[in-house]
Amino acid sequence: MTDSKEIKVREKQELTSPAEQTTPGVVFTPQVDIFETDKEITLLADIPGVKSEKLNIDLRDNILTITGDVEPGEASGEEDVLIEYETGRFYRQFTLSEVIDQNKIDAKLGDGVLRLTLPKVEKAAPRRIAIKAA
Amino acid sequence: MIYRRFFGFPSWESRNPFAELERMKRQMDRLMEGFTGPYQRPDAGVFPLINLTESAESFFIRAELPGVVAADLDIQATSNTVGISGERKIPAENKDARWHRREREAGKFSRIIAMPSEINPDQVDASLNNGILTVVVHKAEAAKPRQISVR
Secondary structure (H helix, E strand, O other): OOOOOEOOOOOOEEOOOOOOOOOOOOEEEOOEEEEEOOOEEEEEEEOOOEEEEEEEEEEEOOEEEEEEEEOOOOOOOOEEEEEOOOOOEEEEEEEOOOOEOHHHOEEEEEOOEEEEEEEEOOOOOOOOOOOOOO | OHHHHHHOOOOOOOOOHHHHHHHHHHHHHHHHHHHHOOOOOOOOOOOOOEEEEEOOOEEEEEEEOOOOOHHHEEEEEOOOEEEEEEEEOOOOOOOOOEEEEEOOOOEEEEEEEEOOOOEEEEEEEEEEEOOEEEEEEEEOHHHOOOOOOOO
């Protein structure tokens, strides 16, 4: 992917109909890439400003929830001159159709990008049942 | 003149008639803010979007650049502009991957930000943390506010 096209401005997408939030603040939908191979599903999400300790990944009942809180980077003595983007929580949910091996989920966070690897459960090997003569 | 008395601008920086209009617009925006909460200014339409803040000593430029590494960033400063350019690369994945979603974009970007006052281009400090670029630009000596004591 080393094409030389220019990146277009895309405003951060604000979440419009979330389940009601208990904490005040804006909630954004991160942009994601999702691809699948025979063994695993990989999810890449852009969550700039989220520290690893503020990132929460939850998988239950086939619903994957990613929540990341962003602390404002500004110090208290700073005055706004031009504000083009806002910061807030990142939140996105996915329904997974495959059965995921929960123990082998791997999450890496670097340069504001989350890489989540969800290995599929290996198909149960057919077991042969020997029948003993009575 | 009445405008000047209302809003108390001690001097015109330029005699450009549009500058006056521009100022008027800004004043209106500020008025609107009082009624409707923070007024959403239209952005410049150039990637990356920035937030510019200032303290008495310096300006702070912040931009969200997830997935951009420091080596692919180029920051240049003159006495009144700061240029941010670079490339966002998304490494190729396994060939037999089947894609479900592709929302993240790769490509080049370049933006020049005009600073509100003169800066010191020799004292520019940039850092990249968790996908957020912070550029700290020190104001030129002449542009720093000075405490004037009243006798």
